[in-house]
Amino acid sequence: MAGRSHTIGPTNMAENGIDLETLRHSAAHLMAAAVCELWPGAEYGIGPSIEDGFYYDFLLPEGQRFTDEDLPQIEARMREIASRRPEYLRQELSRQQALAEFGRREQRFKVELIERIPEGEVISCYRTGDFFDLCRGPHVHDASEIPAFKLLHPAGAYWHGDETQPMLQRVYGTAWNSQPELDLYLERLEQARLRDHRKLGRELDLFSISEELGPGLVLWHPYGATVRTVIEDYWRQAHRRAGYQLVYTPHLAREKLWETSGHLGYFADEMFGAMEVEGDRYRVKPMSCPFHILIYKSRARSYRELPLRLAELASVYRYQRSGTLHGLLRVRGFTQDDAHIFCQPEQVEEELARVLRLVREMNARFGFYELEVDLSTKPIKAVGSDELWEQAESALTRVLLAEELEYKLNPGEGAFYGPKVDIHIRDAMGRRWQCATVQFDFNEPERFGLEYVGADGQPHRPVMIHRVLLGALERFFAVLLEHYAGALPLWLSPVQLQVISVSDDQLDYAHQVALRLEQAGFRTEVPDRPGDRMGAKIRDSELAKVPYAAIVGRKEVEANNVNLRNNRNNEQTPISVEDLIARLRSESGS
RNA sequence: GCCGACGUAGCUCAGUGGUAGAGCAGCGGUUUCGUAAACCGCUGGCCGGGAGUUCGAAUCUCCCCGUCGGCUCCA
Numbered sequence: 001m002a003g004r005s006h007t008i009g010p011t012n013m014a015e016n017g018i019d020l021e022t023l024r025h026s027a028a029h030l031m032a033a034a035v036c037e038l039w040p041g042a043e044y045g046i047g048p049s050i051e052d053g054f055y056y057d058f059l060l061p062e063g064q065r066f067t068d069e070d071l072p073q074i075e076a077r078m079r080e081i082a083s084r085r086p087e088y089l090r091q092e093l094s095r096q097q098a099l100a101e102f103g104r105r106e107q108r109f110k111v112e113l114i115e116r117i118p119e120g121e122v123i124s125c126y127r128t129g130d131f132f133d134l135c136r137g138p139h140v141h142d143a144s145e146i147p148a149f150k151l152l153h154p155a156g157a158y159w160h161g162d163e164t165q166p167m168l169q170r171v172y173g174t175a176w177n178s179q180p181e182l183d184l185y186l187e188r189l190e191q192a193r194l195r196d197h198r199k200l201g202r203e204l205d206l207f208s209i210s211e212e213l214g215p216g217l218v219l220w221h222p223y224g225a226t227v228r229t230v231i232e233d234y235w236r237q238a239h240r241r242a243g244y245q246l247v248y249t250p251h252l253a254r255e256k257l258w259e260t261s262g263h264l265g266y267f268a269d270e271m272f273g274a275m276e277v278e279g280d281r282y283r284v285k286p287m288s289c290p291f292h293i294l295i296y297k298s299r300a301r302s303y304r305e306l307p308l309r310l311a312e313l314a315s316v317y318r319y320q321r322s323g324t325l326h327g328l329l330r331v332r333g334f335t336q337d338d339a340h341i342f343c344q345p346e347q348v349e350e351e352l353a354r355v356l357r358l359v360r361e362m363n364a365r366f367g368f369y370e371l372e373v374d375l376s377t378k379p380i381k382a383v384g385s386d387e388l389w390e391q392a393e394s395a396l397t398r399v400l401l402a403e404e405l406e407y408k409l410n411p412g413e414g415a416f417y418g419p420k421v422d423i424h425i426r427d428a429m430g431r432r433w434q435c436a437t438v439q440f441d442f443n444e445p446e447r448f449g450l451e452y453v454g455a456d457g458q459p460h461r462p463v464m465i466h467r468v469l470l471g472a473l474e475r476f477f478a479v480l481l482e483h484y485a486g487a488l489p490l491w492l493s494p495v496q497l498q499v500i501s502v503s504d505d506q507l508d509y510a511h512q513v514a515l516r517l518e519q520a521g522f523r524t525e526v527p528d529r530p531g532d533r534m535g536a537k538i539r540d541s542e543l544a545k546v547p548y549a550a551i552v553g554r555k556e557v558e559a560n561n562v563n564l565r566n567n568r569n570n571e572q573t574p575i576s577v578e579d580l581i582a583r584l585r586s587e588s589g590s
Numbered sequence: 591g592c593c594g595a596c597g598u599a600g601c602u603c604a605g606u607g608g609u610a611g612a613g614c615a616g617c618g619g620u621u622u623c624g625u626a627a628a629c630c631g632c633u634g635g636c637c638g639g640g641a642g643u644u645c646g647a648a649u650c651u652c653c654c655c656g657u658c659g660g661c662u663c664c665a
Contacts, residue, residue, distance in 0.1 A: 055660095068595065155660030156593025163662065167593055170660070198658095202601075211638080211656055270664085316665090321591050322656085324663070336665060435665075472665040503622045531621070531628080539626035553624055565625060572625070 018140055018177060024049035026088060026140040027149045027175035028056045033086075033131035034077035035171070039064065044133070045109045045159055045168050052185065053174030057157055059109070059166060066154035066169045074171065075151050081143060086129035088139035098123045098134065109159065110134045148182035149175035192429060197478040198327040200486040204544060206494070207328065207477075216325045216332030218474055223494035226523065227480075228473060230492055232313055234365065235337055235470070242358050244311040244339055249291035251315065255281040261290040262447055266416070270318045288314040289441070289466060292340040293448050296462075301452040306462060307343035307351055313473070314338045328478035335473040341465040342450070348392070348463055352399040352421075352438065355467050359423055359436045362469050366480060367489065368425040372432065373405050376413035376420050383417055384442030392440045392463075393419050417443035427483040435471035435479065440464070487545045487568060491588035495546045496523045499562070500537045502553030504530065509557045513550060513577055520581045522588075542567050550580065 028047035031054075036042050039060050047056030060066070093101065095114065102110040113134055117123060126135045128143065140146060151173040159165035176182040193199075201207045206224030213219065220228055236246060255274050258264045263271070267286060274281040285291070292310045301308070315335045324330055343351050363371065375396055378389045396419060400407050407421070414420050418440030424432045441464040444450075451459040470476040480488065490496055497517060499510040510526045517524040525546075527537045534551070541549045550562035556574075564573045564580060575583070 065594065153659055154594055157661045158592075161662060163592070167661080169593075172660080209657095215656070318664085320664080321662085323591065323593095323661085326658090330664080334665065338665095437665080468665065470665090475665055500625085502624050505622070531619090533621095533623050533628060534625065535623085536627055537625095542626060549625080551625065555624085563625080567626095570625075 018145060020175075020177070021049045022138050022140060023146055023177065024054040024175045025135075026143070027146050027173060028054040029088065029126065029128050029131065029133060029135070029139065030078050030082060030143050030146060030149075031074060031151070031171060031173060032056045032058070032133065033081055033128050034074050036131055037081070038074065038077055041106075043107055043109055046113075047133075053152065053172060055157075055170050055172045057159070057168035057170045059168050064169075065156075066171060068154065071151040071154065071171065075149075078149070081129060082146065083144070084129065085142045085144045087142045088137075089127040090137060090139075091125050091127065093123050093125060095123060098125065101125070101132070102134065105132070146175055147177055148179045149173055150182060150186070188429070192431075192482075195429075195482050195485040196327075197329070197481040200481050201328070204486055204494075206481070209327075209331075214332075215322060216320060216330070218328060218331055218333065224477070226494040227488065227492055228477065231470070231473065231477070235313065235362070238358065238362060238365075239311045239339070242309075242354065243307075244309040247292065247295060247310050247312050249285075249288055249295075249312060249314065251285055251317075252282045253285060253290065255283050257290050257294075258283055260447055261293075261444055263287070263290075270320070272317055272319050284317045285314075286316050286318045288312055288316065288336070288338045289340055289444055289464075290448070292338075293444060293450065293464075296340075296342055296450060297448060301342075301462075303344055303452050303454045303460070306452060307341050307347050309339060309341045311337075311339035328474040331472075331474050334475070336468050337470045337473065339467055341467065342445075342452075342462040343465070344452070344454075344460070345391070345463050348395045348465075349399055351465060352395060353403060355438050355465070355469075356399065356403050356405065356421075356423075359469050363425055363436075366476075366492075367483065368427070370426040371405065372424040372426070373400060373407035374410055374413075374422045374424070375400065375407045376410040376415075376422070378419065379412045379414055379416060381416050382414070383446070388442050389419065392442075396421055415439055417441050425479070427479060428485070429482070431482075433475075433479045435476055436467070436469045437471070438465060438467040441466055487547075489588075490547050490584065493545070493547050494523065495525050495544065496584065496588070497548040497550060498525045498527055498537070498541045498546050499550045499552060500527060500534060500541065500565075502534050502551065504528075506552045506554070506557055510552050513552060513562055516577050517550075517581065517584075520585075522581070522584055538565070538567075548584075 025048065028049065032044050032047055035056070035058055036044070041061040043059040045057035045059070047054065098114050099111060102114065114123065123134070124136060126133055126137060126139055151171055153172050155170045155172065156167045157170040158167050174182065174185060176185060201224070204223060205221050206227070207221055208219045209215070209217065210219060239246065255264070258271070263286065271286050272284045274283055292312070295310060296308060313335055315333060317333045320330060320332050325332070341351050360371065363369070377393050382389065400421070420437055420439040422434050423436040424434050426432055445461050445464045450462050450464070452462050454460045480492070499514045501507050501510040507526070507528055514524045514526045527540065538549060546567055549565040549567055551565055552562050556562050561574055561576045562580060564575045
C-alpha cells in the first residue's frame with residue numbers, strides 16, 4: 001500500500017532479545033514447517049520478515065486454499081514443532097546440489113530462485129526438523145527462541161507479484177520477543193481500527209460511499225464538505241501567495257486530446273470508457289495536465305511570463321479495479337490539488353525549491369512535521385534524452401540537499417516521462433503516507449509542441465513540472481482523520497463550538513451567544529432537542545468531537561458570559577463572549 | 591481482476607431448516623434538569639439481489655453485486 005504502508009508497532013529494534021527481523025524470519029520458517037506437515041506436498045515460495053511480522057507463500061496440493069479456520073490449526077502445529085526445539089541448521093550447497101535437492105522435493109519455486117542466484121554466490125539452506133529451505137539466514141538457534149507469535153490472516157498473492165503467474169496462498173503472522181510486546185502490537189492494531197476513517201466518517205457524518213451511486217465514488221456530507229471547504233480555502237490562499245494562478249477545466253475532453261498527450265497509449269486501462277457525442281468520442285478526465293497545457297498554448301508565451309504556475313483543485317476519474325478500492329484512500333473519483341509549472345530550464349532549481357517549501361508549509365499547517373522523501377530516477381523505458389534526465393536528476397538532488405531534506409534514492413523507479421520526488425508524511429500512529437509528488441515531464445511538452453519565445457527571439461521548449469501537494473483531497477482527508485482520530489484541530493473542525501443551555505429556559509440566550517460567534521466567523525451550533533438534559537448534550541458534543549462547548553445556565557445569563565468547556569480535556573473556564581472570540585481566533589490561527 | 595472472509599433495522603450485533611429480535615439512533619409524550627446517557631411508549635427489515643433444493647430458507651446450493659483482509663497498481 002504505497003499510500004498506506006502501515007507500521008503499527010514500535011520500530012523493528014530489538015530492545016531485549018533477538019533482532020526482530022531474524023526472529024520473524026525464523027517464525028516464517030516455523031510456519032512453513034507446520035504447513036508442510038499439515039499439507040504434505042505443499043510447495044513453498046518466499047517467506048520474508050516484513051514490518052511488524054512475516055509471511056510465507058505456499059501452493060497447496062490440489063488447489064486447496066487456506067481459510068480463517070486453518071490458522072489456529074497451523075499455529076498449534078507450530079507450537080508443537082517448537083516444543084521439540086528443532087535447531088535451525090545452516091548448510092552450504094553447490095548450485096548442482098541445491099538444484100538436485102529441491103528438484104527431488106518437487107519445489108519448483110525454489111528451483112526457479114536458485115536459477116536466479118548469480119554465479120559465484122554462496123547458496124545456503126536451512127533445515128528445521130524436516131523442513132528444508134533455501135535461505136540466506138540468519139536464524140535463531142532453535143525454534144524455542146521465538147517467544148511470542150500469532151498468525152493474522154490468509155491472503156492470495158501472485159508469485160513474484162505478477163498476475164500472469166500462479167496465485168499462491170499467503171499467511172501473514174507477527175512475532176515478538178515477548179508476549180506483552182505481542183499484546184501491545186495487537187492492541188495497536190485495535191487502536192488503528194478504532195480510528196479508521198471509514199468508521200469515523202460514518203460516526204461523525206462526514207461522508208459516505210453508496211452502493212447505489214457506485215463503488216469508489218464519494219458523497220461528502222455537510223460536515224465533511226465543511227472541512228473540505230476549509231482545506232480548499234487555505235490551499236487557494238497558500239497557492240496565490242506562492243505565485244500560482246488558479247484555473248478551472250472541464251471534466252470531459254475529446255478522446256483525441258488523450259491521444260495527443262499519450263495517455264491513451266499507456267493509461268487507457270485506468271480511464272473510463274469513451275462516450276459517443278455527435279460522432280465524436282469523449283473521455284472523462286483522469287488527469288488535468290493536457291488541459292493546463294492547452295491554457296498554456298492558447299497564445300504565444302514569452303520567457304518573461306515564465307514560470308507560469310497553473311493550479312487547480314481538479315476532480316478526476318480513474319477506473320480502479322474493484323479489489324483495490326478502500327474507503328477514501330482508494331477511490332474512482334477524486335480531487336487532486338494539481339498544478340503544472342512551465343518554466344525555462346534554468347528556472348528549474350528555484351521552482352523545485354519553492355515547491356518543496358510549500359510542501360513543508362502546508363504539511364506543517366495540517367500537523368505533519370516529519371517528511372520522508374524518495375527520489376526516483378530514470379527507468380529503462382523512458383522518453384527524453386539522457387542529458388535531459390541527467391540535468392533534471394541533478395537539479396532534484398541539489399535542491400533536496402539545499403533544502404536539507406534527506407532522501408532515499410530509488411534508481412530506475414521514475415515515470416517513463418521524467419524523474420520524480422515523492423514525499424511521505426508520518427501520522428500520529430507512525431504510519432507512512434504518500435501525499436505530495438513532484439514529477440518532471442519530458443513527454444507532454446514535446447507531444448503538444450510547447451514553446452516560448454526567449455530573449456533571443458527564438459522559440460524554446462519549456463520544462464514542465466507536475467506536482468500535487470496534498471495528493472487527493474479524499475485521501476488527504478482520510479489521513480487527517482486517522483491522524484487526529486477524528487478530533488480535528490479547531491480550525492478544521494466542522495463544528496467548532498456548541499452552545500449548550502442548562503435548561504430550555506436559556507435557549508434564547510444560547511442562540512444570542514451563537515449568533516455573535518457565527519458573526520465572528522466561527523462554526524457554531526446550539527443543540528436544542530427538547531427534553532435533552534445538559535449531560536446528554538455534553539455527551540453528544542464530545543462524541544461528535546466538537547472542540548468546545550459553551551455552557552449557559554442561569555448563572556451565565558445573569559453574568560452575561562459563558563462557561564467554556566474544553567471537550568478534549570474537560571477544562572472549564574468562565575469567560576465573556578468577547579474573550580472567547582479572541583481565544584478562538586488565536587487558537588485557530590485566523 | 592485474482593485469493594479468502596463477510597453482507598440481518600440508520601448504527602452495533604443476536605438469531606444454523608419451523609411466525610425476524612435486542613441496544614442505540616429516529617418519532618410521540620412526560621420531565622426543565624449544572625459538565626459523558628431522564629422516563630414511558632411507538633415506528634422501523636423483500637435478512638444485499640437472483641435462481642435452485644425443501645411441505646417450509648435469514649439459515650442449505652449455485653450465480654451476481656457490494657464490503658473487508660491481501661496480491662498488483664496508484665493520488
